[in-house]
Amino acid sequence: MSKTYTDKRIYTIYEEELNELTYNPTGLLDKALHNLARKFAPTIDLKYTISVPVSEFLRGELFCEDVSELIDKPFTQTNLISILLDDFLYQTKHSKNPYELYRMLHSGIKQPIEIHHYRGESEVVHINKEVQRKKVIDCTIKRKKALRLEVFLSDLASLEPELTFSVDDVIELLYRDFIQQFKKGNLSNVMECILKRLASS
Numbered sequence: 001m002s003k004t005y006t007d008k009r010i011y012t013i014y015e016e017e018l019n020e021l022t023y024n025p026t027g028l029l030d031k032a033l034h035n036l037a038r039k040f041a042p043t044i045d046l047k048y049t050i051s052v053p054v055s056e057f058l059r060g061e062l063f064c065e066d067v068s069e070l071i072d073k074p075f076t077q078t079n080l081i082s083i084l085l086d087d088f089l090y091q092t093k094h095s096k097n098p099y100e101l102y103r104m105l106h107s108g109i110k111q112p113i114e115i116h117h118y119r120g121e122s123e124v125v126h127i128n129k130e131v132q133r134k135k136v137i138d139c140t141i142k143r144k145k146a147l148r149l150e151v152f153l154s155d156l157a158s159l160e161p162e163l164t165f166s167v168d169d170v171i172e173l174l175y176r177d178f179i180q181q182f183k184k185g186n187l188s189n190v191m192e193c194i195l196k197r198l199a200s201s
Contacts, residue, residue: 011166013046013143014150045140050172056179057135063182067191071198077175078139083194084174089145092152102156105165105173139171 025031052060060077067075088101095101149167157164165173181187 011150011154013147014154017147044143046143046146047138047140048146048168048171050137050139050168050175051134052137052172052176052179054133054135056176057137059179059183060175063179067194067198070191070195075198077137080178081137081139081171081175082141083197084178085141085145085149085171088170088174089148089152092148098152098155099159101152102160105156105170106160106163137175141167 057077060080064075064077064080067080091101092098146167149170153165153167153170178187182190
């Protein structure tokens with residue numbers, strides 16, 4: 001079972017969970033259905049979509065092909081995103097200062113310059129950047145992980161309400177940062193780490 005969430009500024013899963021926690025079912029059937037839904041909710045797959053420059057997508061595809069050849073079974077961009085997200089959630093659980101993670105996310109945003117015309121129209125201008133073709137990546141995340149991430153992002157939003165991050169934002173930032181670091185040669189042992197991780201799962 002999967003659902004698609006496209007609202008980038010509302011923590012849908014978080015709100016659903018708060019509503020569920022305050023819901024008081026009445027009657028035996030209502031209680032049974034409610035308990036059944038609560039039992040299976042963490043295993044539901046949620047679909048998220050990100051858009052990345054096609055050059056980064058190609059790098060990711062080649063990396064995943066290399067991993068697939070080494071493990072002799074498919075390893076997709078969705079698998080890669082799942083690992084990156086797991087690592088980020090591990091950091092959120094063990095970080096003593098969530099504001100450091102907020103700064104990390106914030107530093108990954110490349111803000112365009114918005115120029116307002118005298119007619120009142122606005123145009124977004126990217127300085128020294130060619131227009132890049134984009135590629136869409138669809139990935140699925142367990143509801144339990146999405147909930148944990150939304151709770152963390154909601155906490156961050158209370159620290160800095162003028163700039164909030166959605167689950168899609170975080171996935172895109174993690175993916176693009178990984179590709180950039182890999183291109184720069186800053187992840188020398190990442191392949192070995194992923195192979196060990198896959199072998200232990």
